[in-house]
Amino acid sequence: MNEYDVIVIGAGPAGLSCARFSRKLNPRWRILIIRRQKKSIIPCALPYALDGTIKTDDCIKSDEKLLRSANIDLVIDEVESISCEDNSLAAKSGKSFGYNNLVLATGSFPFVPPIPGANLKNVFSIKDHPDILSILEIVEDVRKAVVVGAGFIGLELVNAFYNRGIEVNLVEMESVCLPQNLSSDFSENIKKDLEARGVKLFLGKVLKEIKGEEKVKECILDDGTKIEADLVVLSVGVRADVSLAQKSGIDVTQKGIKVNEYFQTNIQNIYAVGDCVSGKSFITGKPMNGFLATNAVVEGKFAAMNIAGKKRPFAGIINPAVTKIFDLSCGAAGFTRDAAEKEGLRFLSSDTEVYSREKSFPGAVPLKMRLIFDRDTLTLIGAEALSKENVSWIINMLSLAILNKNNARELAFMQYCGHPPQIDVPAKMPIVLCAVDVLKQAKEL
Structure with a gap:
């Protein structure tokens, strides 16, 4: 041995x-x-x-x-x-x-809900390389696809099928897209973009049955809605x-x-x-x-x-995550505002919208951001961001601030860089704007 x-x-x-x-x-x-x-x-x-x-x-x-x-x-x-x-x-x-x-x-491993028809041909879940190869074997013949689950992977699959010219239907049991990742008002931007592209959304609906003889032909929702489908992907978590x-x-x-x-x-x-x-x-x-x-x-x-004996305790996770769905980049770390409300936390939050760079420069687009602070200590406990430009840098920065337990007093007076072709004017640093607003809400300014 x-x-x-x-x-x-x-x-x-x-x-x-x-x-x-x-x-x-x-x-x-x-x-x-x-x-x-x-x-x-x-x-x-x-x-x-x-x-x-x-x-x-x-x-x-x-x-x-x-x-x-x-x-x-x-x-x-x-x-x-x-x-x-x-x-x-x-x-x-x-x-x-x-x-x-x-x-x-x-x-x-992927969770497969116990519904009739989940074992039919052309019904997939995504976790490993062979899953993608199996879909690619049949995708040329697919006209209509149903994606179940509007999390990051589900929406990325919608994006991919749409790019292939496939009619896409999205089913999600919650009433919003990205329910675990963004607050509802932020995710509304994703929803509107999907609808504008012709993606059919069935939000607040539950898949009850997948019908077909050998392979899938249609999906039945809990309200009786029938959706034709040549392919179904179950993306409902692991x-x-x-x-x-x-x-x-x-x-x-x-x-x-x-x-x-x-x-x-x-x-x-x-x-x-x-x-x-x-x-x-x-x-x-x-x-x-x-x-x-x-x-x-x-x-x-x-x-x-x-x-190795270098004892170091792990304090826990804050789940920083980002994605890009079509033109919109979005992400969050810690608690979103909706999640904080659901958890019953006492908090203050602030929203701001600036440009991704000084607005007179080519490529400048709006950048929307929200910070969530503990009401009593003013410690940062969450962040959300949305833009047509990459938001991973700001989510990573704010993840570090959460882990360091930085508070609004520190973030309001942080030192930062500026360069008009890369970031908005110095007076519009979004982290600072949100932190200052929270200090005003707390009557410290």
């Missing part, structure tokens, strides 16, 4: 991050990654292979050379059991491995893959594998990171999932540090 200092099960963003950071922390450790897939993928890139924005192979990461250069062993296999008592695991191939520290990075942990005696919750602030499970030398973990909110401390590759990369690094 081969013995390793660290074995990582799974090689998505969390697993790769943990293994590579472990190597940086200790060049002498024997490190092994075990994964089922021959190749790693870039999940967020998958929708863009459907309309030819990128090639399907661009969704695949060729990481074998990278791992070899880092002296990290890779085994393509499936772990069937873990023996916590003697620190060993058994793989489907019959091989067994011993470990000093084990990291579960088993990821997540679930943590806890099956291996559960049968190995590792504690799990409804949201994922239970870990402490050091990503340790109830077994001291077994850690878990990424989509398979039950996370917590940085702001409230309550259970919270964050199925994002960016979260996974950070969690992998924290686990590696704690395995």
